[in-house]
Amino acid sequence: MLFNSLDYLVFFVVVYLLYWLVAVRNTRLRNAFLIVASYVFYGWWEPIFLLLIALSSAVDFFVGFQLGRSEKAGQRRVLLGISLAVNLGLLGVFKYFDFFVESLTEQLARCGVDLFDLSSLGLILPVGISFYTFQTMSYSIDVYRRRMEPTRNPLAFFAYVSFFPQLVAGPIERAHSFLPQFMRKLKWDAATTRDGLRQILWGFFKKIAIADVCAPIVNRAFETPAAYDAPFLFFAVLLFAFQIYADFSGYSDIAIGTARLFGFDLRRNFAFPYFSRDIAEFWRRWHISLSTWFRDYVYIPLGGSRVSRGRQVRNVLIVFLVSGLWHGANGTFVIWGLVHALLFLPLILANRNRTYLDTPGGSGLLPRPVEGLRILLTFGLVCYAWIYFRAASFSDAIAYQQAILESFPGSVNQVKTWPNMKALLLIVFMLGMEWAQRRELYGLAIQRFPHPLRWGCYLLVSMLIVFYGEFGLNEFIYFQF
Amino acid sequence: MNLSTSSSSSAWCLLRDLVLYALLVVLTYTGLCYVFYAHPHLLIGEQGWISTYRRVDRAQEALPHKTVYLGDSVGAQFFPFQHMPNALTANGAVLMAGQLVLAGMASEHPDVERIVLAITPESLLRPFEHEMTFNNYVKPFYSKGNRAYILPITDEKVARHRWGVFSRHVLAKFLPFSDVNYGWGSGKHDTIPHGERDVREASRYAVEHIHHLVSLVEARGKRVVFVSPPVSRARYDASKGYRVSRSILEQAGLSEHFAHYFDQMIVLEDTAFTDKMHLNPRRLPELKRALAALLER
Numbered sequence: 001m002l003f004n005s006l007d008y009l010v011f012f013v014v015v016y017l018l019y020w021l022v023a024v025r026n027t028r029l030r031n032a033f034l035i036v037a038s039y040v041f042y043g044w045w046e047p048i049f050l051l052l053i054a055l056s057s058a059v060d061f062f063v064g065f066q067l068g069r070s071e072k073a074g075q076r077r078v079l080l081g082i083s084l085a086v087n088l089g090l091l092g093v094f095k096y097f098d099f100f101v102e103s104l105t106e107q108l109a110r111c112g113v114d115l116f117d118l119s120s121l122g123l124i125l126p127v128g129i130s131f132y133t134f135q136t137m138s139y140s141i142d143v144y145r146r147r148m149e150p151t152r153n154p155l156a157f158f159a160y161v162s163f164f165p166q167l168v169a170g171p172i173e174r175a176h177s178f179l180p181q182f183m184r185k186l187k188w189d190a191a192t193t194r195d196g197l198r199q200i201l202w203g204f205f206k207k208i209a210i211a212d213v214c215a216p217i218v219n220r221a222f223e224t225p226a227a228y229d230a231p232f233l234f235f236a237v238l239l240f241a242f243q244i245y246a247d248f249s250g251y252s253d254i255a256i257g258t259a260r261l262f263g264f265d266l267r268r269n270f271a272f273p274y275f276s277r278d279i280a281e282f283w284r285r286w287h288i289s290l291s292t293w294f295r296d297y298v299y300i301p302l303g304g305s306r307v308s309r310g311r312q313v314r315n316v317l318i319v320f321l322v323s324g325l326w327h328g329a330n331g332t333f334v335i336w337g338l339v340h341a342l343l344f345l346p347l348i349l350a351n352r353n354r355t356y357l358d359t360p361g362g363s364g365l366l367p368r369p370v371e372g373l374r375i376l377l378t379f380g381l382v383c384y385a386w387i388y389f390r391a392a393s394f395s396d397a398i399a400y401q402q403a404i405l406e407s408f409p410g411s412v413n414q415v416k417t418w419p420n421m422k423a424l425l426l427i428v429f430m431l432g433m434e435w436a437q438r439r440e441l442y443g444l445a446i447q448r449f450p451h452p453l454r455w456g457c458y459l460l461v462s463m464l465i466v467f468y469g470e471f472g473l474n475e476f477i478y479f480q481f
Numbered sequence: 482m483n484l485s486t487s488s489s490s491s492a493w494c495l496l497r498d499l500v501l502y503a504l505l506v507v508l509t510y511t512g513l514c515y516v517f518y519a520h521p522h523l524l525i526g527e528q529g530w531i532s533t534y535r536r537v538d539r540a541q542e543a544l545p546h547k548t549v550y551l552g553d554s555v556g557a558q559f560f561p562f563q564h565m566p567n568a569l570t571a572n573g574a575v576l577m578a579g580q581l582v583l584a585g586m587a588s589e590h591p592d593v594e595r596i597v598l599a600i601t602p603e604s605l606l607r608p609f610e611h612e613m614t615f616n617n618y619v620k621p622f623y624s625k626g627n628r629a630y631i632l633p634i635t636d637e638k639v640a641r642h643r644w645g646v647f648s649r650h651v652l653a654k655f656l657p658f659s660d661v662n663y664g665w666g667s668g669k670h671d672t673i674p675h676g677e678r679d680v681r682e683a684s685r686y687a688v689e690h691i692h693h694l695v696s697l698v699e700a701r702g703k704r705v706v707f708v709s710p711p712v713s714r715a716r717y718d719a720s721k722g723y724r725v726s727r728s729i730l731e732q733a734g735l736s737e738h739f740a741h742y743f744d745q746m747i748v749l750e751d752t753a754f755t756d757k758m759h760l761n762p763r764r765l766p767e768l769k770r771a772l773a774a775l776l777e778r
Contacts, residue, residue, distance in 0.1 A: 193495060459506065459509055
């Protein structure tokens, strides 16, 4: 079910009312209700894949339960191995198998080797599989490391894995902070509800009035880059940067806001990443729940930065390459990760990866000139990496860059979408709001504004959505991951 | 609800605010609809249906030109609305019904002597039952003000749909939703003619409008010229040189107006196009010269 669909609106109203009127009186009933609602939400798309969520949940509940009873190191390792094998196995089969088979066949064919007939499975990628498998794995790993007690409450655990607001595209929650929320008693709170609604409104604005407005222009440029001149191709990369940010952070805002309406706190997933002053800061602000997951479960176990320089480089490369591969079975994501690794390495080797921990721009209205230049430079580098992320293949990414170079400085040559004032003005509005609110959790966190100004902002955002949004039931980009 | 007395009153406050918010949204939307309908230049953006209002606006203003260009999005690549004050080119989804309104308005101007329709064969015979009709024809063109240029066949088609009765109201003119909620059904009527049967069925609506457009403009002592922008080899071959479209127009008694349209059609390799329909902008300068030469003949 898509957040931006009529089906979801009806689903949400029914579930919300039943939840607060009936289910919330009893914790068990509430969790059972949430599981049913979440399974309906997910099953609306493809019911058969509910089996995968149920399997992943059951395995990790069992593993956690057994880990709590076992003291033998060998046995514990086996149990953890089961969790990792099942979850990574699911990912391997559904997400990566075809990619590896096709790549292998291609490589063998290039070498003139046709020893055996490998065929891809042609499986559909189950929506959200990368998110919920990582969430369940983190539980088993934390229990294995004795960082948390295993739960004996299957209803709470199944609800934790399948919680519908964040099931298909995160934020990827951690059991130690999220699971206990399914065991506490809840009370409806007006301030939390208002805050949730505000964040949902902001999420919809970003999705409908920014991401979906940019999408057709970006698609056109990346489909036939050779047809356009350099200014338009630059413009399209810029738009893609905002498209993917607005799409994914918009989804996160809707998910976090919706969870708040149900009395749950999800972790922050984006912290205004395009205001970052270097790549290290960017990665502290972009897709936080995934980057911290890789930090805690891959980078630190490998030794993190407390190892020799050589191993440090290796660790950074591994994390970024795996992070790229997490996004999909395509070499372009690996290159995207590699580009970020190469941008990140100089900072970590010079021990300057934690230079910017404060709020960009301090308390000023605008950033200082040097700071502004750093923000622009970081944004430019991030945009460059996005070319690999967006292109369908590595050769397409190269073709895109060639098209820019060949037509540079570019004749203004009937590129009818240049400039797209609507998209630009909407982006400027979004950036303005987020810059003004950069100390808050999201762009429309204006609860402290005077009443008329606050309502004026709600109306303005609503009207921008209605008059300039694209209502085409477009899927969120991160669903494909 | 699991609410204490204080949170119960907070719930009512929240509900009250939500109702107030909904009311304000509706009222603001209504007000802005009237403002934008009267002053479409206040809208930003050159994309989609919003931009079509600008064509209507320009068609109503003074047009001190001998030639006015109409057409679809491919035609707009040659005669861009943004750069030519005498271009009212829009897109294929405005249908011939929308072109009729624009041609009617343009031909009212005394200086205008010739109306050129630069339009692809696909747009020329586009049916009413298309998923973009609501946004691109009904919203900007189907209103009381344009009554003189709306044919009974359109009224019949609109009346057939659930929400058709509201189509002329200004509040429907800026609805963010497309046909999906308008009653054209599932939005699956994307019937750009592709087979012979489809072209025949689609053509009735389009042909009636072409007839009306030609006779209206000629009755005002002006000329109509139909010209096709270059088409791709793939499209040309698939339609066998637009054989069916040609015969439909001949049977409708319009062969005089379309003889050159088909005979002088420029057919290019697929690489000259970005999507088999729209031309690669880098090829445009040479193609513009070619099309201009066609119009000079």
